[in-house]
Amino acid sequence: MVAPSVGDQIQIKSYKHNGQLHRVWENSQVLKGTETVVIGANDKTTVIESDGRKWVTREPAICYFHSQYWFNVIGMLKNDGIYYYCNISSPFVYDEEALKYIDYDLDVKVYPDMTHTLLDEDEYEEHKRQMNYPQVLDRILYKNIDYLLRWVRQRQGPFSPDFVDEWYERYLTYR
Template structure:
């Protein structure tokens, strides 16, 4: 698999299990790009929904994608601290068009004090029935929620102290 180059701008494409395009982030700067890990950043980036609606992100965000884990992590820098939005998703793939993953609806929202909530379980159950998710996929996704929760509790990866701030400082060197 190819890897995006540090300093390059990429799109991020989110799909649904049935192959339909779900959401596109127009511009993210690659801060680190390997075949295994991509760390990107964006701020006030246009996002296009599958129904054609667009919106713009409100704050700087550091995005962490891994080719072996069934989740991705977005650390959003807000005035009152870092909030994390974690998508339970397929591992990413990258081609010359974009970084791509399948969004499986389940999300973990992590607050600055490292407490968290699981979101969108009803949406997941609906899509699981509509798109006939295999039983093994259900098991993989819930195992990865537990794995992700352990990362939060252990302050591992993007949840470790200073991780988001360090990558945000790097992002600032590209922006100006």
């Protein structure tokens, strides 16, 4: 697999299980790019929804993607602390066009105090029926939610102290 280079501006594209484009983040700065891990940053980037609606992110964010885990993590720097939005998704792939993954609806929101909430279970169940997710996928996704929550509790990876702040400082050197 090809990896983006540090300093590259890339698009991030999420798809649904049926191959339909779900959402596109127009510009993210690559801060680390390997075949296994991509760390990116963006601030006030345009996001395009599948129906063509556009909106702009409100705060700086550090995005963490891993090729072996079925989730990605967005750490958003807000005035009252770092909030994390975790998409339960396929591992990422990268090609010359964009960093890509399949969004499986389930999300975990993690607050600055590391409490968390599982979101969108109803949407997941609906899409699971509509798109005929195989049983093995269901097991994989819930197993990866367990991995993710273990990372949150143990403050590992993108949840470790200073992770988001240190990568954000690096991002500022590109601006």
